[in-house]
Amino acid sequence: MNSVLITGANRSIGLETVKQISKKGLFVYLGSRDLEKGKTAVKELNEQGFENIQAIEIDVTSHDSILAAKQVIEREQGKLDILINNAGILGANPQQASNTPIENIREIFDTNFFGVINVTQVFLELLKKSKSPRISNITSGLASLTLHNIPDWKYYGIKTAGYGTSKAALNAYTIALAHELKELSFKVNVIDPGYTATDFNHHSGPLTVESAASFIVKHTLTDENAPTGKFFSNDIEDETEESPW
Incomplete structure (x- = not known):
């Protein structure tokens, strides 16, 4: 049975992604x-009929926590097939480029950017033992530098000095990682689940967590012919579902 680790998975989109992947018959580390x-989340899922789910403690801003989680999965599975870097924070708003405290921006980057790098680097050893490893980094439409320069883009007025820039940096890192691993069987992509109604945005988004999770699963559970190094977005109305960088 293939194994999956989803960070930040005890609520919202992460939790729904756990549900949908569990239904596919994979073993999920929540x-x-x-x-x-x-x-508590796993107990509730079990009561709803979901199986093969195990809670695991992982704080993406703590190297020791990441190493401990890796040791658990290595002991129990011997490998990891799929890593979904979902954990992220929005940070305090507003986030004006001219006056947002550098400490606030650094805190956002610690989770959204450096945290993803740390988790990924630690788990690469286990992922390389999989026959079809997948790394999905969960990003945002606000990470697209191209769209941010199109005045009639529907989110053009939303500029965030911390959140959006951290996700843009994550996108850039993903390109570098996908290129490095392109000769192996890895598929490494960034996935924007779209502007979804969650606690993250006070339920202001138009999309549902079911739609968001389904999009993540679609672009994560892929075959050997799937692309790598791409930016997929649930907000893009195009058959490729690719966002401009």
């Missing part, structure tokens, strides 16, 4: 910074 919250 990553949570607070292990008790993760265990």
